[in-house]
Structures are given as structure tokens and as C-alpha cells.
Amino acid sequence: MKKAIVLGGSRGIGKAISESLKTLDIDVVAASKADIDTSNMESVRKFLQTYSNTDILVLNTGGPPVRKFDEISEDDWNHYHNQLFVGFCTILQKISVNDNGYIFVITSNVIKEPNEKLIISSAYRASFSSVFKILSKDFAKREISCINIAPGPINTDRTKELIDNVDEFVDTLPMKRLGKPEEIGNFVKSIIENDIKYLSGVVINFDGANSDFIF
Amino acid sequence: MKKAIVLGGSRGIGKAISESLKTLDIDVVAASKADIDTSNMESVRKFLQTYSNTDILVLNTGGPPVRKFDEISEDDWNHYHNQLFVGFCTILQKISVNDNGYIFVITSNVIKEPNEKLIISSAYRASFSSVFKILSKDFAKREISCINIAPGPINTDRTKELIDNVDEFVDTLPMKRLGKPEEIGNFVKSIIENDIKYLSGVVINFDGANSDFIF
């Protein structure tokens, strides 16, 4: 039976992916923040003692708080550097992904269109996207697909925290609605279910036609 | 019963998409070049007299020949301008896509990393991608998803024509193989089957980790 590990698997997009994968014949570990907190390297190391290999890995974590550039301290940078970058890199160094596997990372469309409110997220999700792109070429040798999903505004607790007036906000969106977590969950499931492997080294905007960059 | 129209549906990637959609409960028109030749505006107009609405539209056509820049004539530019751009635009102007529908276009990874051998394709597929991005915002209002798939080297007759020594070539690829047309066919099918709509206004590289641009 195939194994999947979904980080941040107890809430929002991570939960939707976990539940979607459970409908397939897959043994899913939906890791909560209590199981692994990627901002805490001790927690990462402990998790890696329990989980050392997998077929499917979903790198996913909550986003940093809104903070103005001038108010971000050195400690803040270091904390979220761990959460959004070093934690994920360490997992990729230490966990063994089986041949023909999949690695997904859930980033954000701020990697292409960085956002003043989400400056920490914009920075570190871009840096991890760079590493993930590089690694995709090496994982490809073993038919492991690396897929970076960059969501726009999805209907999660996180989005509701970030947006003051959700009704007003959705009215500015092309689809006049937030994305549903299940849309991403089902997307991930369908890639795996259909054994689609050549989709690799790719960043997939998932934002209901909201972004403006041509690609 | 949902209707799908797949241009270039008798060969290569278009054929794989047609066959994949036929496994769903969809009435698929797999249009061959005899049915519609987008380089010939007369042929486009004739096709549009027969087919005036659809739920799913797949814009797809064979690629132009390899030609050196200095050898491309004004007639060549105009011919492939029709085939890769004006034909598709005319179809989008005249055909009615039903609410909750899908429009796919099959372009090429040369839209991001243009290629000397494929200069005509690089140019016009980029221009159509620009139009398609713009239109995606309007189609979004009716929950019509616009998805641009940008394949790398896929195992089709076309690729074999373009590449002198396929065995040597695949050895330079991260996955050491060409993509299978069915991977794209199944990808398109799974989007529709799972009713994934928020994936819109997006360009999806489908190249087995071969491209080098970070996004």
C-alpha cells in the first residue's frame, strides 16, 4: 500500500488533500502542527525519526502573520526561515521518497506577485520554490514528480484572518468566489490516481484567473 | 450530455485528449485537419457554421516547420499567424462556451523559453497565450476555466520529425524519456472529471522537469 505524508494535514488545504488521498488506496499520515512544526528544528528532527520514507510527500504549512517590513525582527526572519524553508529542506534531505513517487509543495501566488502584507511569505516561499525547481531535475531520474502548487485566495481560516471584509474582497475576484480547498485536494488526488508523472518541475497557479502575470 | 470539441483531435496530443474524454460521459468531436484547418480562415468559418457551442473546447494544432529566421517569408508569417493565432481567436469570438465549461489550449514550453528552431511557434504561441490570459478573467465570471498546457518533448510524430536522434535526445532529459500523450490526455480528463474550476488563467508546463525558468 502506498504511503503519503501530508504536513499541515489537519487544517485548510492540507486537510483537503489528506481527505482526498484517503479516498484512494493510500495510507495517509495527516500530520498536524503538534506532530511537526517546521519552524522548530527540534520538532522536525523528531518527526524524521518516526517517518523516514514515503511514496507521496506534501510539504505544507500555515503562513506567517502580516507584518510591516520595518517591524520584522531578526528573530522573525529566523523563525519563518525555518518554518518555510529550512524545515522543508531538511525533510527533503532526510526523508526517502520512493521511486515513482510524488512531492508536492503548497506555496502561494505571492511567489510570482509578491505582496506587501505577506512579505515574509513572499520571500521564503520564493526561495523554497527555487530549491524545489533545482531538485526536481534530480528526482526526475527516479520518476518522482515535483509539483509546486501556488494557490491564490482559498476559502480557509487563514484567508479569513488575512482579509478584513471577505464579501467585498471576493467581489474583486474574477470568479467572485474563493477557491475551495477540495479543488486543490481533488487536483492532487487526480494527478496521483492517473499516474501523471511528466508534470514535474512545474509551478501551478491555482487562483481562479486572479493573477496578472502572463505565465 | 456534455459536449467537447478537440481540435487536432486525430493525432498526437489531441488524439490522446479525445480518447481520454471519451471514457467519460461526454460527446466528443475529435476534429481532424480535414474538419478544420486553422491556417485557412475559410475552413475555420465553415467549421463554425456546424459547431456553434460546446461545454469543453480544446484548442490544439500541429506545429509549424523548422525554419531559419532569414528564410521566413511574409507569406509564412501570415500563414502561421492564422494557424496559431487568428484561427484560435476567431473560434473564441464565435463559438459559445457554456457556463461551467472548460477551454484548454495546447501550446508549448517555447512560450517561456523560446527556441531558435521553433521561432514561428515561439512567437505566435506566446501571443495567443497573452490573449488567453486576458480572456480567462472574463470567462471566469461564468465559471469557465481557461487552462494553457505548455508541453515539453512529448512522444508524438511531431517530436520525431523535429529531433534527429531521439535516443540521444532523451538521454539529455531529466526523466530520460519523452512524455506520453496519455499523460496529458489523462490530465485534461481528470480536471474535468473532478470539476476543478479554480485552476484558471494558468500556464502549466508539462515537460518532465526539463525547463530551467524558476516558474
Added chain:
Amino acid sequence: MKKAIVLGGSRGIGKAISESLKTLDIDVVAASKADIDTSNMESVRKFLQTYSNTDILVLNTGGPPVRKFDEISEDDWNHYHNQLFVGFCTILQKISVNDNGYIFVITSNVIKEPNEKLIISSAYRASFSSVFKILSKDFAKREISCINIAPGPINTDRTKELIDNVDEFVDTLPMKRLGKPEEIGNFVKSIIENDIKYLSGVVINFDGANSDFIF
């Protein structure tokens, strides 16, 4: 004495470039629309009978009118295809640029962030940018630099035509002002004056921090 040909050299950005180059020891042909109209291939051919070689070439032309997608006719596509694409390609095929020369093209920031109002411009300026990128690698062999300048809102007659209320509009811009044509004119001059050649195959946004794409 070095020679420069500046298309669209009698107005707006083209005029500013012409005047800036005239302050150097360069023989500048500031071609007006009467001298060459790139939408008219006959006019292009005639121009090329008079001007067959140069050291510096600036490809520049007025923009197409605002038109809704559904109202763009086949003739419109063909007309602006000539103006923004085939005309420039023909010039690059037929004119001889001397070793150590420069080719500039003035496009628009809509090549990266396409715009519904400027759909024709977005499309064809993207396609020409693709060709120009490809050709830059070949021109590099003879130390000819190819530089694509992609302006945002510049203080020209064109911009005033496009924008209903300029005062309101500039208030939305990061610099609270339009760019000055002379800023682009001086930029082009200073590249040439300082013999900067390694700046080639590059797209340079010139938009006062207005665009949102990370690169």
C-alpha cells in the same frame, strides 16, 4: 560617424531617443510615420531601399487603438500583426546592423502583464519579444546588443489618449507621476555612450515600480 535609425522618431518616446542620440556624435535618422509605416509592408520595403545598414537601430511604433476582443476583426489582427510584428521582422531580415552595434525595441510592460484594453498590443509585442530574444543570441556573436525596453505609463500623447483622467491615474502609481520620455531617451543614450554591450537579450521594465511580477 556612427549611424542611428529611430522608427517612430518624430513623436513621444522615439523623439526623445532621437534627440538624446543627437547630443552624441551620431548621424540620426528620426523616421516619422510618413517615412515608414510598419503596418504597410509596401512602405517598409520602400524604406529598406533607402536605408540598408546602420550601427544603431531603434524599433518603435505607435500603439494600436483600444478595442474589445469581440470587436477585433480579421483585418484588424492582420493590420497590427504587420505593424507590431511582421514589419519589425522584415526590417531585421533586410537591414544590416554593423558589428558592435545596438538594436533596441520599445515594447510595453503589457508583454508581462497583459491588459484587456491593450489586447492587440499585449499579443503582438509578446510575440516580437520572443523573436527578439531568440535573435539576440545570434547578434551577440558580432557584439551587437539587443535590448527590449518595456515602458509603463510614460508622459506621451498616446498615454493621454488611453487614460480618461490622467490626474486620477497618476495618483495610483508608485511614483505619483508618469515617466518622462527623456528618461528613456537618456537611458538609451547612456548605454551607447558608455559602450555597454553585455546588456543584451534583456527585457527592461521601465515603469516606475508599477508592475507586480517579481521579475
Added chain:
Amino acid sequence: MKKAIVLGGSRGIGKAISESLKTLDIDVVAASKADIDTSNMESVRKFLQTYSNTDILVLNTGGPPVRKFDEISEDDWNHYHNQLFVGFCTILQKISVNDNGYIFVITSNVIKEPNEKLIISSAYRASFSSVFKILSKDFAKREISCINIAPGPINTDRTKELIDNVDEFVDTLPMKRLGKPEEIGNFVKSIIENDIKYLSGVVINFDGANSDFIF
């Protein structure tokens, strides 16, 4: 008299920029690694006690060593995170850039086309580019231009360290040569000398037509 601070100003590209600025009527501080080492936050804080404001700021530092992904330790990540990201952010938080000033950052073309050998540099230079893009919009209010120069292979000690056989390598480049540090030095000087301000929020590839991404 205008003041400029150039980090990494004693070698390579930084030295070329310093020397070029000295030909203008500018008081240039060419800071060496002994003056400020951005990998050491103590050194950054000390520098900021001496230098608290400037008209022109050039953020520039040597690159990290070549290291395989699996061999990069947590300490390595943290060290280069400081050097390429936190150090620069802290400087931008603490130093006052005068109205009508300029901020340049020297990154690398690996921000767009990340490179396995330069994985650390690819990651953190991308993250800083994200922050710099965001900040450019705020600096624009005071007519401070933010310009990100992304060099390709330039003729510096660093490049010679990275490349085994420089002669073979240059033969693969479109211009068959490395870029000259003075080309970048003169470029920076000419922007300032000509008071070009609308060039802001921009990433400028400086790579002799070597990169492959269309933009």
C-alpha cells in the same frame, strides 16, 4: 556632495561600481568585507553605527561556495541566509536613503534560472529579490529608484573559482566572452549621472544574451 555606499566595494563588480562612481562628484564609501560582513549580524550592526544615511546604496556581496544540496547543513543555511538576505534587509531597515536616491542590489541570473551548483545563492537571492520588489513601491514615493542587476558570467575572481575551464566555458556563451565588471560599473554610473528615476522595481539581466527565459 552626494554620498554612495558600495558593499563588497573592494573587489569584482563592487569595485568596478565604486571606481565608476568616483568619476562623478560623489563621495564613495567602498566597503570591504573587513568593514562589513553581511553574514555576521554583529558586523552589520557596527557598520550601521558609522553609516546611517546615504544617497546611493549598492547592496553587493560575494557568493556562497558550491555545495551539493545534501551536504548543506543547518548552519550553512543560517550563515548564507544572513549574508544574502537578513544582512541586506537589516541595512534597508536601518539606513536612511535620502529622497531622490538610488538603491541597487547585485544579485545573479540564477534568480530566474536557478542552478544546481549555486543552490544557496539561487534560493536567497530570489528571496531578497522578492523583498526588494515589494519595497520598491514604497521607496518610489520619495523618488528613490530600486534596481536589481542580475549578472550572468562576469570576469571576476569569483567566476574563475566557479568555472573549471574558463576558455571552454566562454566558448559556450553567445558573446564568446565574460562580461566586464566595468560594463556594470558604467551602467550604474550612467543611470545616476543621467538622473534616470523611472527605472525602478526592475530586474535587469546582465548576461550577454546567455539566459533562455523570454523575459
